Amino acid sequence: MSGANGSYQDVDIDLGRVAAALWERKGRILAVTALAAVGALVVTSLMTPSYKAETRLLIESRSPNLTGADANAANDPVLDALNITSQAQILQSTDLIRRVARELNLAKYKEFDPAAKSLVPDLLVLTGLKPDPMSLDPEDRVVEKFREKLQVYAVENSRVIAIEFSSHDPKLSAAVPNKMAEVYLQIQSGAKIDNHEETAKWLEPEIASLTQKVKDAERKVADYRSQNGLFQTNGASSFSSQQLNDISAELTRVRGDRANAEARAQNVRAALKAGRSPDTISEVSSSQVIQRLKETETNLQAQISDLSTTLLDGHPRLKGLRAQLAQIRQQIANETQKVLAGLDSEADVARLREQQLVSQLNALKADSARSGEEEVGLRALEREATAQRQLLETYLSRYREATSKLDGNATPADARIVSQAVEPSEPFFPKIIPIIVVITLATLIVSCLIVMISELFSGRALRPVNRDADSFPHRAHDEAGRDEPVVAAVPALAPVVAREVVVHPATPEPASLTPEPVVEAAVAPAPEPEIRKAAIAATRVQPPVEHVAAKELPAAVAVSADLPQSEASEPPRAADTSFTIGSVAHYLQRHAIPVAIAVSPAGDDGSTATVMLARAVAETARTVILVDLTGSACPTRLMAEHDRLAGITDLLCGETAFGDAIHRDRLSDAHIVPQGVSDVVRAMRAADRLTIIIDALSDAYDLVLIECGPADIASLKRLVRGENTEIILSVPGFREEAIANLVVTYADAGFPNLLVMAQGDDHQTPSSRRSSAA
Numbered sequence: 011m012s013g014a015n016g017s018y019q020d021v022d023i024d025l026g027r028v029a030a031a032l033w034e035r036k037g038r039i040l041a042v043t044a045l046a047a048v049g050a051l052v053v054t055s056l057m058t059p060s061y062k063a064e065t066r067l068l069i070e071s072r073s074p075n076l077t078g079a080d081a082n083a084a085n086d087p088v089l090d091a092l093n094i095t096s097q098a099q100i101l102q103s104t105d106l107i108r109r110v111a112r113e114l115n116l117a118k119y120k121e122f123d124p125a126a127k128s129l130v131p132d133l134l135v136l137t138g139l140k141p142d143p144m145s146l147d148p149e150d151r152v153v154e155k156f157r158e159k160l161q162v163y164a165v166e167n168s169r170v171i172a173i174e175f176s177s178h179d180p181k182l183s184a185a186v187p188n189k190m191a192e193v194y195l196q197i198q199s200g201a202k203i204d205n206h207e208e209t210a211k212w213l214e215p216e217i218a219s220l221t222q223k224v225k226d227a228e229r230k231v232a233d234y235r236s237q238n239g240l241f242q243t244n245g246a247s248s249f250s251s252q253q254l255n256d257i258s259a260e261l262t263r264v265r266g267d268r269a270n271a272e273a274r275a276q277n278v279r280a281a282l283k284a285g286r287s288p289d290t291i292s293e294v295s296s297s298q299v300i301q302r303l304k305e306t307e308t309n310l311q312a313q314i315s316d317l318s319t320t321l322l323d324g325h326p327r328l329k330g331l332r333a334q335l336a337q338i339r340q341q342i343a344n345e346t347q348k349v350l351a352g353l354d355s356e357a358d359v360a361r362l363r364e365q366q367l368v369s370q371l372n373a374l375k376a377d378s379a380r381s382g383e384e385e386v387g388l389r390a391l392e393r394e395a396t397a398q399r400q401l402l403e404t405y406l407s408r409y410r411e412a413t414s415k416l417d418g419n420a421t422p423a424d425a426r427i428v429s430q431a432v433e434p435s436e437p438f439f440p441k442i443i444p445i446i447v448v449i450t451l452a453t454l455i456v457s458c459l460i461v462m463i464s465e466l467f468s469g470r471a472l473r474p475v476n477r478d479a480d481s482f483p484h485r486a487h488d489e490a491g492r493d494e495p496v497v498a499a500v501p502a503l504a505p506v507v508a509r510e511v512v513v514h515p516a517t518p519e520p521a522s523l524t525p526e527p528v529v530e531a532a533v534a535p536a537p538e539p540e541i542r543k544a545a546i547a548a549t550r551v552q553p554p555v556e557h558v559a560a561k562e563l564p565a566a567v568a569v570s571a572d573l574p575q576s577e578a579s580e581p582p583r584a585a586d587t588s589f590t591i592g593s594v595a596h597y598l599q600r601h602a603i604p605v606a607i608a609v610s611p612a613g614d615d616g617s618t619a620t621v622m623l624a625r626a627v628a629e630t631a632r633t634v635i636l637v638d639l640t641g642s643a644c645p646t647r648l649m650a651e652h653d654r655l656a657g658i659t660d661l662l663c664g665e666t667a668f669g670d671a672i673h674r675d676r677l678s679d680a681h682i683v684p685q686g687v688s689d690v691v692r693a694m695r696a697a698d699r700l701t702i703i704i705d706a707l708s709d710a711y712d713l714v715l716i717e718c719g720p721a722d723i724a725s726l727k728r729l730v731r732g733e734n735t736e737i738i739l740s741v742p743g744f745r746e747e748a749i750a751n752l753v754v755t756y757a758d759a760g761f762p763n764l765l766v767m768a769q770g771d772d773h774q775t776p777s778s779r780r781s782s783a784a
Contacts, residue, residue: 027471028462039457046453050446059437061180065187066429067194069094069169072422094164097425098171101162101194104153110189111152114182121178122155123148160186170428176438184431191427198423206412206421213409220402227395234391238384254374261367268360275353282346297349303342310335589768591619594738595626597765604708606765607716607729608738610640611752616740617644619767620717623738624649628680632712635672635681637704640719646684649675657686661703662693668706681711697728704729723759730761738765 032039071089100106116122125143143151161174173190177183234240314331321328415421465471598606608623610616617640627634637658638645646653650673660666661683671683686693707714716729726737739756741749749768756764 022472023466024471028465031461031465031471032458035461039454039461042457043450043454047446047450050449051442054440054442054445057440058178060176060178060439061183061434061436062174062176062438063180063184063187063431063434064175064429065173065191065427065431066165067097067171067173067191067425068428069097069171069425072424072426089169094169094171098162098164100197101171101173101190102157102160106190106193106197107153107156107160108149109193110186111149111156113193114185114189116156116186117148117152119179119182122152124155125151171425173431175431180433180435184433187431191430195423195425195427198425199421202421202423203416206415210409210412210416213405213412217402217405217409220398220405224395224398224402227391227398231388231391231395234388238388240384240388251378254371254378257367257371257374261364261371264360264363264367268357268364271353271357271360275350275357278346278350278353282350297345299345300342300349303338303345307335307338307342310338589766591623591626591767594765594767595623595630598627598713598736599630599632603713603736604734605704605714605716606736606738607718607726608740608767609718609721609726610740611720612741612743613720614642614644615742617642617717617719618648619740619742620715620738621645621648623740623767624680624682624715625675625678627713627715628675628678633679633681633710634713634715635683635707635711636675637683637707637714637716638685639721640685640717642719643685644719645682645717649673649677649680649682650684651676653684654687655684657684658700658703659686659688659690659693661686662696662699663688664696668703683707700729723756723761727760736765737761737763738767740767742768744768 069089111117111122146154159176162171163174164171173187175183175186175190177186310331314328314335317325317328317331462471597603608616608620610620621636621644624634624636636645636649639658643653646655646657655673656666656671658671661668661671665688666686671686672681673684674680675682704714704716718726718729729735730737737756739749739752741752744752749766753764753766756762
């Protein structure tokens with residue numbers, strides 16, 4: 011924009027001019043782009059290619075399990091995440107790099123020691139801006155370049171370590187990571203062997219010392235036993251204890267035998283006393299002598315029975331047999347007494363044995379008590395000897411294990427190569443085609459930007475914008491920069507203004523014959539009372555333009571006496587397009603008005619025009635929402651799917667969520683907050699929340715359009731939120747005199763700045779406009 015005499019002029023970017031400038035310089039742009047592409051091709055072709063290869067190591071526990079026990083891999087410190095990171099750092103250690111560099115003789119390659127192989131001195135070194143690399147040891151220079159080409163990292167979520175190396179020689183790029191992996195495994199295996207060697211060396215003197223200690227401890231135990239008579243049997247108990255146990259067991263057995271003999275003798279005695287037959291006594295019947303006598307007795311009885319059938323009782327033969335039978339029975343009785351006497355004797359022997367064992371037991375008890383006190387010292391010596399023996403056995407076991415792992419094949423490193431580097435066939439840098447494409451596109455874009463910026467700064471790509479034609483019906487700006495009402499905003503004032511100036515929508519400045527500086531069509535207005543008088547006079551009496559005296563007009567719209575009749579009588583052509591829905595929508599879009607309040611004195615006709623205004627704004631890609639505060643719910647019927655949707659009354663009553671009260675217009679991209687279904691009287695009690703709702707909607711939408719219907723001025727003041735709120739007077743079909751009266755009424759009430767929307771874009775009648783909106 012440019013300003014002159016306190017006014018300014020809007021400018022816009024002429025995209026056509028910018029495109030024409032680019033097209034005019036297309037040859038130069040393409041030449042620079044082609045030159046950059048050729049230069050990139052030449053430079054990348056002259057670059058020494060670099061090759062990259064990779065070797066991968068898997069970190070795992072590889073110690074041989076000689077014990078046969080299950081290894082718990084989850085608790086293995088070798089597999090710890092920190093250990094994996096530590097192994098990656100070891101691969102980058104200076105010692106390992108030095109060893110690899112020596113074994114591969116990397117110092118002979120120019121890329122690892124360019125300072126020693128260069129014939130041209132470094133200017134930065136000569137000027138002192140860079141330290142002289144030749145002051146370092148040759149091996150240090152090789153290590154430094156080696157580190158620049160090396161990249162070691164742990165692969166995420168795994169126990170794999172990758173070794174990447176880049177070099178100008180493809181064979182060397184593969185040989186270095188493979189050699190690093192090999193040296194790393196040797197170092198790790200050697201470290202484990204060194205650990206086993208140190209363990210074995212430390213265990214050797216310890217084992218010799220412990221062997222002597224064990225001998226001394228066992229000797230003390232043997233001497234103590236012999237001195238105190240604590241002889242040890244096969245078991246863990248002492249000799250006296252073993253004797254005590256044996257006598258106790260024997261005593262128990264003898265007592266059982268005695269009781270058994272006494273019981274058997276008592277049984278025999280009781281049977282004899284009762285006169286029972288000896289055959290019923292088991293101890294008697296079990297005697298072999300008794301059994302033979304019984305057999306003889308049976309035979310004699312049989313003979314007597316046989317002879318009794320043929321011989322008389324007094325026969326000598328029968329008498330002799332009966333005498334033998336009596337003698338046999340006497341022998342059986344005598345033998346029974348002998349059995350009884352044997353049982354008594356057996357019980358007496360058991361009783362005597364019992365007495366002897368009791369005497370021996372008492373003596374051993376006293377001896378055992380004495381030996382128990384002496385065994386306390388013996389157990390202490392045995393514990394010492396046992397501890398020394400166990401420690402010696404442990405050391406011997408570890409010593410054997412350590413010495414068995416001194417061989418390199420028995421002690422592998424806790425890692426293995428899972429992927430060896432192979433000689434790359436293609437360089438990883440430079441990528442000629444991607445570099446040429448990027449440089450070509452970058453040069454093309456930068457060249458175009460330079461041309462565009464030069465056109466903009468030179469002003470050739472800027473064009474002035476007719477602010478009056480763009481902003482009708484809007485405000486003019488006075489010299490102080492304040493927004494003032496445009497006099498031409500009321501159709502009734504058009505004949506009066508025509509006496510002073512002719513307004514053309516396409517011309518930024520009006521024609522005037524006065525010697526004053528040229529001003530815009532909307533000149534600084536006269537004081538408010540004079541505007542009101544001029545408006546009333548123009549609406550009440552409309553004489554021909556040539557009969558209106560200059561003194562009847564306000565100072566701000568005074569006509570020039572020298573104005574030609576032909577120009578003064580020309581009708582204002584801009585007035586025909588100043589009050590349409592499209593012009594109001596354009597004004598709201600251009601000035602980014604956040605909140606607009608529409609008042610419709612005509613009722614539903616004005617509300618219909620407001621609905622069409624919301625849809626017109628939505629067509630400009632701005633987000634707009636219409637809030638229906640009318641009593642007839644005309645916007646709700648025109649925009650919503652049906653009139654029973656949740657809306658503003660429900661929000662005020664707190665009966666619905668904010669998002670549930672917002673609905674889409676069925677014919678456009680606009681949104682609407684319908685009237686709602688809650689009680690209006692109860693909703694108006696919470697009218698203080700209305701400003702909060704409008705603030706929230708203005709944060710989410712570019713324009714909040716509030717349709718109030720034929721609201722009174724007192725209610726309108728409660729909705730005005732400050733300078734960012736516009737008042738739209740929707741008066742389709744109103745006569746000019748009525749519009750002028752409304753403007754004056756609102757000005758008296760404190761609303762001097764109004765947007766008048768008096769006709770549609772196609773001069774539709776109110777009835778046709780309602781049918782179009784529906």
